[in-house]
Amino acid sequence: MINILRTRRSIRKYKDRAIEGEHLEALKEALLRCPSSRGTNPWTFIFVDDPETISALARSKEHGSQFLKGAPLAVVICGDETRSDVWVEDCSITSIVLQLAAHSLGLGSCWVQIRLRPHSKDATAEAYVQGLLGIPLYMRVESIVGIGYPAETKAPIPRDHLDYTKIHFNRF
Template sequence: MLDLLLTRRSCRKFEDKAVEAEKKEKLLQAAQLGPTGKNTRPWEFVVVEKKETLQKLGDCRQPNQPFLPKTPLAIVVLGNTQKTDTWIEDVSIAAVIMQLEAEKLGLGSCWVQIRLRESNQGMSSEEYVRKLLGIPEYMAVLSIIAVGYPSGTMPAHQLDEVDQAKIHTETY
């Protein structure tokens, strides 16, 4: 796992190549196998591949997200607020697991924060995405995970980036 974490970097440039159905399925399976408080599993996902919709998703944030219209796959990560008060934590874990699975499958990914952000359309990012995709009010929009085959590579992280001063034993 440490090797996977060292090589995983946010990817904002993707090849013009679709993500295969079996890889999409693995991403969504992996996301749903993560732990949740009291096994509530409050996550749901909207898979977006249509160029027209991806283009509109690019306006979900202020400033805009110019790589979203160019990604072959965007997975909108939702949390059912009626199921649990830990939906943010539970759904965040699912999104991170999805990103790690993407790395394992040779795909790049980037988290686009939606919760508590503003769109280019004079409304919250969450409201914009909810209206665009027909998401019901009780489903909170946490993030969008852009996924595709990376165009180029970035250098891996190094273990010397780990700051031992941030680790405390027994007390702060």
């Protein structure tokens, strides 16, 4: 696990290659094994591989979602706010677990923030994604994770770049 964390980076460029069935199944399994508060599992994961729909998802935000256009897979991560008051935490955990699982399989990925982000002057990114995919309003959209075989390499962050002043002992 520590090696997965040492080499993990956000990857936004992908090969034009569909994700193998075995890898897809492992990604689903990783999501469904995530912990959630009180074990309520308030989430729904929408696996999108239709290129037109992925292109539309790439237009979710003015900035920061366009890279999805080149992804063979986009996973939309939703949480049921009527089932959990901490759906944001639960969905955030699944988003990062999905990214780490993807990396462990040789796939690259990047998180697209949807919750609290605008689509345009008049619409939220969340409402746009809900409208596009037929998601009911109580099923909130946390993120979209773009995934594919990497077409860019990024150097791991060296250990001596880590900011150890972030870590305190016993008191603030």
